[in-house]
Amino acid sequence: MFFLRDLPSRRMVEVYAERHDGLDVEAVRDALVLMRRASLLVRRLEAYFAAHGLSQLRFLVLIVIDREPERDGLSVTEIAERLDVSKPVITRTLAHLVEDGLIAIEADPDDARAKVVRLTEAGRATLSEVLPGYFALLSASGEDEGA
Amino acid sequence: MFFLRDLPSRRMVEVYAERHDGLDVEAVRDALVLMRRASLLVRRLEAYFAAHGLSQLRFLVLIVIDREPERDGLSVTEIAERLDVSKPVITRTLAHLVEDGLIAIEADPDDARAKVVRLTEAGRATLSEVLPGYFALLSASGEDEGA
DNA sequence: TGCCTTTCGTTACCATGATAACTAAAGAGC
DNA sequence: GCTCTTTAGTTATCATGGTAACGAAAGGCA
Numbered sequence: 325m326f327f328l329r330d331l332p333s334r335r336m337v338e339v340y341a342e343r344h345d346g347l348d349v350e351a352v353r354d355a356l357v358l359m360r361r362a363s364l365l366v367r368r369l370e371a372y373f374a375a376h377g378l379s380q381l382r383f384l385v386l387i388v389i390d391r392e393p394e395r396d397g398l399s400v401t402e403i404a405e406r407l408d409v410s411k412p413v414i415t416r417t418l419a420h421l422v423e424d425g426l427i428a429i430e431a432d433p434d435d436a437r438a439k440v441v442r443l444t445e446a447g448r449a450t451l452s453e454v455l456p457g458y459f460a461l462l463s464a465s466g467e468d469e470g471a
Numbered sequence: 472m473f474f475l476r477d478l479p480s481r482r483m484v485e486v487y488a489e490r491h492d493g494l495d496v497e498a499v500r501d502a503l504v505l506m507r508r509a510s511l512l513v514r515r516l517e518a519y520f521a522a523h524g525l526s527q528l529r530f531l532v533l534i535v536i537d538r539e540p541e542r543d544g545l546s547v548t549e550i551a552e553r554l555d556v557s558k559p560v561i562t563r564t565l566a567h568l569v570e571d572g573l574i575a576i577e578a579d580p581d582d583a584r585a586k587v588v589r590l591t592e593a594g595r596a597t598l599s600e601v602l603p604g605y606f607a608l609l610s611a612s613g614e615d616e617g618a
Numbered sequence: 619t620g621c622c623t624t625t626c627g628t629t630a631c632c633a634t635g636a637t638a639a640c641t642a643a644a645g646a647g648c
Numbered sequence: 649g650c651t652c653t654t655t656a657g658t659t660a661t662c663a664t665g666g667t668a669a670c671g672a673a674a675g676g677c678a
Contacts, residue, residue: 341606348610351506355512355609362509365502381664384475407478408638415628437626437673462502463495466652547657557621557636562658584643584656
C-alpha cells in the first residue's frame with residue numbers, strides 16, 4: 325500500500341466537497357486516515373518480518389496452520405481461503421517456506437490432486453520467536469503518528 | 472495488502488496473550504481490524520480505478536499535481552515525496568500517464584537535471600470524472616463489513 | 619462404464635512496490 | 649576554475665500481489 329505523506333489534507337477534501345454535495349467530509353477523512361495508518365503499520369511489520377527472513381504473508385501462512393492444531397495440516401486451497409489471497413501466490417509462498425525448512429508438504433493420501441501442508445519443528449520455532457515482536461508492534465500501532 | 476479472512480480471531484490473540492503477558496489484547500485487535508478494513512477498502516478502490524484505466528497511484532499522482540495549482544507543475548522528486556513512494560516507481564507511473572495523455576513532461580528551464588510534470592486537459596477531465604466515485608467509496612467504507 | 623463438470627494445484631504472464639547502481643548536472647569549498 | 653559531493657532521474661533487478669489457462673484427478677449422472 326502507501327499513501328499521501330502529508331495528511332490527506334482536510335482542505336483538499338473540502339475543496340472537492342464543495343463541488344459534489346452530499347459528501348460526508350468526516351467519513352472521507354476517516355477513510356484516508358485509516359489507509360494511511362494501515363499503510364505505515366504494514367511497512368513496519370514488513371520491515372520486522374524481513375529482519376527475520378519472513379514476510380507478512382509467509383508469517384500468516386505459518387499462523388493459520390498453527391492455529392488449527394486439530395487439523396493435522398491444511399491444503400493449499402484452505403490456506404488461500406483463510407488468508408484471502410490467490411492460490412498462485414500461495415503456491416509460490418509455500419515453495420519459499422519449504423526451501424527455508426519451515427513447512428513440509430506431502431501428498432494427500434485421500435485425494436491425489438491435493439497436498440497436505442504442515443509446520444516443521446523449525447516452523448513452530450520461528451513462529452514463537454517472531455510472535456512477541458509481532459504483537460508488540462500491533463500493540464504500539466495506536467500510539468504513534470497522529471495521522 | 473490483504474489479511475486474514477476470518478476475523479483475526481480474538482481467541483487466537485488471547486491464546487498467545489496468555490504466553491506473553493503485558494500484551495494489550497484490545498490494541499492488537501484494533502490493529503488487526505485496522506489492517507483488514509484498509510485492505511478491503513484498497514481492493515475496492517483498485518477495482519474502481521482499474522475500471523477507469525487508472526490505479527490508485529496513478530490517480531494520486533494526478534491529485535497531488537492538481538491540488539497545487541499555484542505551482543505550475545511539480546518535479547518527479549516532489550511527486551515522490553508527496554506520495555511517499557520511491558522515485559523509480561514514480562518514473563514508471565509517469566511514463567504510463569504520459570502514454571495515456573493524462574500528463575505532459577517537459578525539461579525544467581532552470582535545472583537541466585530536472586523535469587516539470589503538468590496535467591493535460593485530459594488529465595484534469597479524468598480526475599473530475601473519477602473523483603465523485605472515489606469519494607463515494609471512501610464515504611461508504613465505514614458502513615460495511617463488521618471486520 | 620463413460621462423459622461432463624468441478625476442483626486442486628501449477629505455470630505463465632502482468633502490475634506495482636522496493637533497493638542498488640548508474641549518468642548527468644548542480645553546488646560547495648578551496 | 650577544479651575537484652568533490654550532492655541531487656535529479658533512470659535503468660536493472662527483485663519481491664509479491666493479481667488473472668488466465670492448463671493438466672490431473674474427483675464426482676455427478678445417464
